[in-house]
Amino acid sequence: MQVLVTRPLGQQQALMDALSRAGHRPLHSPALHIEPLPVSDASRRVLMDLDLFHAVFFASSNAARLALTAMADIWPQWPVGLHWLAVGKATAAEISRWHLQPTVPDGGFNSEAVLALPCLQQLAEKKVLLCRGESGRELLAKTLAERGAEVVSLPFYRRVPSTAFHCPEGCDWVMVTSVESWQAISGHIPSAVGVVAAGERVATPVRAQHGGPLRVAASAHDEDMLAALPSM
Incomplete structure (x- = not known):
């Protein structure tokens, strides 16, 4: 699956490496800049x-x-x-x-x-x-x-919300690790794209604004975000 990681630049690589090892195709577009x-x-x-x-x-x-x-x-x-x-x-x-x-x-x-x-x-x-x-x-x-x-x-x-955020065509899932990240990108995620939210606090606004699939991870940690993806 194509999975979009939205962590800020410099904080995405460990999760992207974990996604690659699991057989997914990781993509990156930051929702926020630090x-x-x-x-x-x-x-x-x-x-x-x-x-x-x-x-x-x-x-x-x-x-x-x-x-x-x-x-x-x-x-x-x-x-x-x-x-x-x-x-x-x-x-x-x-x-x-x-x-x-x-x-x-x-x-x-x-x-x-x-x-x-x-x-x-x-x-x-x-x-x-x-x-x-x-x-x-x-x-x-x-x-x-x-x-x-x-x-x-x-x-x-x-x-600071990223003005260059882009959800690529063909993306299957987007990983969102904070409420602020979701607020920055919510208008740019097609309804067919699934969202993995880091915990119920993040999932609440996603559920209210997004009509597509939603999976709730136990936490924002790499292993929990990866585990929340559906089986291929």
Whole structure:
């Protein structure tokens, strides 16, 4: 089958390789572009106090790469005693590249799974830093605050819809890994083309707007997206 991967440029290759190994023909057209944001003076002041935080959460591999680059400019040696939290395996791999030990949920790979981590249960008088994109879910920040944490959110990038997105003729399935991705491309997917959505949260708007086949993956991870495809 011809399967279109819509991840941003630079994040598509592992999934495309997995699709090829499974006998599919992978295609790529990004739904979104990642646009780094400048690190403001206010953000730098927060990062200078990094050692005062209990945990640092990275919402994506992009957030980890950009935030840790900014942190490394300030901290020649990493502060000790922090929990470095990743939402999934790709983010954890990026954290590990900076010689840090990431903590990642055993399963789920979303905000709910992160909130179940033992280090985020007792947070009275503790500070948690969220490194993320300019927009995103507020569940994590809201729940951490309810648990007593002082939560600081810093944006390190914004997601910009791709004006060049194209669903090629003959495409059988499109893989969509976020609500924002779907919103960017929803008007360009023919009704006959199937959609693989990364979880029920992504599937909900797809179901409301797309009349074609829909399959819901357990998560946005490569193996789950691949497993959601119908058998050939």
